[in-house]
Amino acid sequence: MPTIGCVQAFQQKALEMSAATPAPEEALPRIRKTATRLADGRELLYFDDRNFAADRRNSIDRRRLPPQAASSIRRFDRLLGEWVTIARHRQTRTYLPPDTECPLCPSTPSRPTEIPAEDYDVVVFENRFPSFSSATSPGETTLPEEAHPFFASDVGRGRCEVVCFTADHSASFSSLSLQRVRTVVEVWVDRTRELSRLEGVEQVFCFENRGREIGVTLSHPHGQIYAYPFVTPRTERMLENARRYHREVGGNLFADNLAAELASGRRIIATNEHWVAFVPYAARWPLEVHLYPRRRVPDLPELSEAERGALAHLYRDVLRRMEALYSEELPYIASWHQAPVRRDRDLAYLHAEIFSIRRAPGKLKYLAGSESAMGAFVSDVLPDEVAARLRDVDGSTP
């Protein structure tokens, strides 16, 4: 694992960039990155933008924590050709604590949390209940695996990080300032770059689960990053189709799909110089928006400064539009599809897929037999109509 210094080349670059870009809100904010360790050895990184001068190095985690969980295992499903991960220690993870016991709020003298500092801007730390980790010994807590060739397994090596977007417990991603969204983009870039360098990591996945309805156990605004030791099944399938398309038709499947959506225009909901947001033609979810850069890049670190700035605008805009459709808090999953770390980087096309299971006020879409058992999605709404609604709402305020 690469060592992370307290004041970095990264920050130096930030200082340089902020002078070069024109629109001050979109400009790369000054970010100070500070690395520390929690009581059980997990890494924690402060990304300070508001309190740029703050020195977080002296905030020490004084909790007595049990040792880090043993690693997970992964088993290969021969029938579907997919890895399934088993992380037993997650069964006892923190579950819907009251707001006064939120582990993602800053620490106070009387209540230490996961974040030792008494304030923070954006903070990233290794998940205490990780699906993947750098622990290498699953032996203590699991049965010995079987030797039969049908039963292939491996250690669930990788890394799972939590990204707290703000110290404000009651905020949401869509209520963040544009500058903070820009910082979060830079954090995704930094983490994708760093985690891609870890031994055995094949794909880095930045995402946000929001809402109790989809199982979120902590309401503090936060996202997650999974560094998988394999290329995920949905990415594998998209790449297979992109490979076949390139061979049979020529061109890039994702790029041609984006061009087709732009040419049609029916499902486009918002665009700017560098990004396009649309409801896909064959959307699976009652609310689903895909966000593509106009220029194909494999992953977030490959975005230019201008593209990152423009992303902050449109990403927040899309979330606000989606949330404006219902008066209830919107449960959603926001997911970044990035190229595998080591292959198919010429085929993949970085994009975000943001979707919700809300299908009507008070009603949710559930994945029942057809979806869960057969993979055959049945939607109750026409994507073109959803796009029209999202186009018409105001994305300028949270």
Added chain:
Amino acid sequence: MPTIGCVQAFQQKALEMSAATPAPEEALPRIRKTATRLADGRELLYFDDRNFAADRRNSIDRRRLPPQAASSIRRFDRLLGEWVTIARHRQTRTYLPPDTECPLCPSTPSRPTEIPAEDYDVVVFENRFPSFSSATSPGETTLPEEAHPFFASDVGRGRCEVVCFTADHSASFSSLSLQRVRTVVEVWVDRTRELSRLEGVEQVFCFENRGREIGVTLSHPHGQIYAYPFVTPRTERMLENARRYHREVGGNLFADNLAAELASGRRIIATNEHWVAFVPYAARWPLEVHLYPRRRVPDLPELSEAERGALAHLYRDVLRRMEALYSEELPYIASWHQAPVRRDRDLAYLHAEIFSIRRAPGKLKYLAGSESAMGAFVSDVLPDEVAARLRDVDGSTP
């Protein structure tokens, strides 16, 4: 669509079979099948076993129903290579009615339901809010589709049926008599056979969604049957892997997997002469049991009489074991994986996959970012331990 007579060769065969098989409980019950139509033209089929002599032909649906919904459409997702179905009329389907307004209970003189008769044993009828139907004109209710080659669509032709297992509103599948389970097996066989003959149907899927936690909107014990106009994505993927396995290794992937599970024994939970129930090595769900016949057959109609009788036993036994693990009602999905109607019948292996999202008392497994966006399942439980628990509980009583 084939015409269905009121007294059939099927019934004749039933009468013949019941004398030939030894164990009276497993024997094919006498079943009388009676076909009728509902007020809006939908077909309804009575399968009487208890009231074999009952003549249902005179029960007439006197409701004034609006015309049947227009057909759904399906759109092809080029990135994933999968069909997504859009059935807008389902947005207004009946949603959690009180027990006194259950549309699946028998009719009374003052309250007509979907089933005109005042009693029934098992009844099958066309879903009033179908994902697929024989309607051919989606034009009235949807936008005209687009001509661009990236936007391929078709009518959602097919058929969706509801199967009421009993007139008893408060029963469950696991509380049915063995004779009634045997009747339901025969109904699945009959419907698979009939629906496979419909023009354009490519796969028949018998399943049961149970529990409000997975979105079931009617609590009356019932299952469903979907006759899809395409081979479903999960089946496609399994068949691709089976094809590759046959080419590279030889043999049948499903059969060799079953043999491996039997040789290991660790995850077997119950067996009989004709069937094996096990928790799969790489189970995705916190509770998941697969049920395979020892002899490979492509679909339910290909099962022998003895295999059908033995299935009734083990299927109910598995459900009872799963339900015995928790005091709360268990939400589950029970799904039949059958071969496509027209191809790959030599590769496919009929089996049931029964799974639940219950991961602990009061806690559910949700499909969040990793599962829904990336297709990468992370489970909190070790399949081998779940199997041990299911082996140890009593499956003899509901």
